[in-house]
Amino acid sequence: MQSFADAFRDGETARKTVKLIEELAGDSKKYRIVHVCGTHEDTITKYGIRTMLPENVEVLMGPGCPVCTVPPNRIDYAIGLAEQGYTVTTYGDMMRVPSGLGSLQDAKARGHDVRIVYSIHDAVKMAEKTDNQVVHFAVGFETTAPTTASELVADPPDNFSVYSAHLLIPPAMMALMEMGVAQVDGFIDPGHVSTIIGEHGYREVAEKYSVPQVIAGFEPLDVLMSVAMILRQIREGRAEIENSYRRAVKPEGAPRALRLLDRVFEREDSPWRGIGVIPRSGLKVREEYADHDAAKRFSVETEASYEMPPGCRCGDVLRAIIYPWECPLFNKTCTPDNPVGPCMVSHEGSCYISARYGVEQP
Numbered sequence: 001m002q003s004f005a006d007a008f009r010d011g012e013t014a015r016k017t018v019k020l021i022e023e024l025a026g027d028s029k030k031y032r033i034v035h036v037c038g039t040h041e042d043t044i045t046k047y048g049i050r051t052m053l054p055e056n057v058e059v060l061m062g063p064g065c066p067v068c069t070v071p072p073n074r075i076d077y078a079i080g081l082a083e084q085g086y087t088v089t090t091y092g093d094m095m096r097v098p099s100g101l102g103s104l105q106d107a108k109a110r111g112h113d114v115r116i117v118y119s120i121h122d123a124v125k126m127a128e129k130t131d132n133q134v135v136h137f138a139v140g141f142e143t144t145a146p147t148t149a150s151e152l153v154a155d156p157p158d159n160f161s162v163y164s165a166h167l168l169i170p171p172a173m174m175a176l177m178e179m180g181v182a183q184v185d186g187f188i189d190p191g192h193v194s195t196i197i198g199e200h201g202y203r204e205v206a207e208k209y210s211v212p213q214v215i216a217g218f219e220p221l222d223v224l225m226s227v228a229m230i231l232r233q234i235r236e237g238r239a240e241i242e243n244s245y246r247r248a249v250k251p252e253g254a255p256r257a258l259r260l261l262d263r264v265f266e267r268e269d270s271p272w273r274g275i276g277v278i279p280r281s282g283l284k285v286r287e288e289y290a291d292h293d294a295a296k297r298f299s300v301e302t303e304a305s306y307e308m309p310p311g312c313r314c315g316d317v318l319r320a321i322i323y324p325w326e327c328p329l330f331n332k333t334c335t336p337d338n339p340v341g342p343c344m345v346s347h348e349g350s351c352y353i354s355a356r357y358g359v360e361q362p
């Protein structure tokens, strides 16, 4: 019997969808569709979806890697906290990401107390068992931020704080449109983020930029169908938010999680690695929770001291200007074992994903 997942990997349906994409795309114009999600990139690369599409339809990844996009000065701040003797916790992918002061892994190697946790709750438990200050370096998009918020409202121990580097996806999509350096004919909206913000979360993007958007799940047919739906919108002169992931995403998203985010965080202008400052794209802890906000409790001097390594084009990858394999260092001096830039460090970075699945320059 065919499983639920198999239904979204069916070869015959994929062939029919590709044929539909070919018909909708025609051959006179080039279309560039951008997605902003490491899991979508994994599906696209793993199943060779780019090779199925007609030549005039491209799908590129933008700033959808929650680790690669964390600006270096935030990592410097977290390292500074560790250097002051505090216990700093974070997720595994953050450890090797380079900043001006090296990486958190380098700080750990120098003897500072930097620990990997699987969830922020583990960090809270850690704080309950020590007198030392424990600071959780909280990164991630709308998907992760509610868990940070839920720990802060649950009255954590006095010696627990959060250093928030949470970022928001719709402002980054608008920044891509605003910069205009990459042609964007449509967005595949990220499934996980959409479970939280719903269809409504992309209204501002739609209202300001008249760009077709389709919320998609993570199976190969989800992605192919979203490409077809975007092309159909273009052909019919529409620029709407369509939801092809109704089995998980509601129009209103997850109201409880959204209320929690609003209660604990407020938006601030935030820098993104490789992109620059994006208005209202970051989440800072509200004054009511200042007792658990490391940015308010502890003072760390940081300077903007990190430059992308020579030759690394991670900034262009994050702005959907190039594919990873167009970087001259890709799979030569920059590999998953010896990453040069942040896009090769994280499992959600498109350089890492391309290298992992052995993608070569076509």
Ligand code: SF4
Pocket (backbone or CB within 6 Å): 311, 312, 313, 314, 315, 317, 324, 327, 328, 329, 330, 331, 334, 335, 339, 340, 341, 342, 343, 344, 345, 351
């Ligand atoms: Fe940077 Fe490496 Fe990606 Fe090139 S392949 S853009 S050096 S991370």
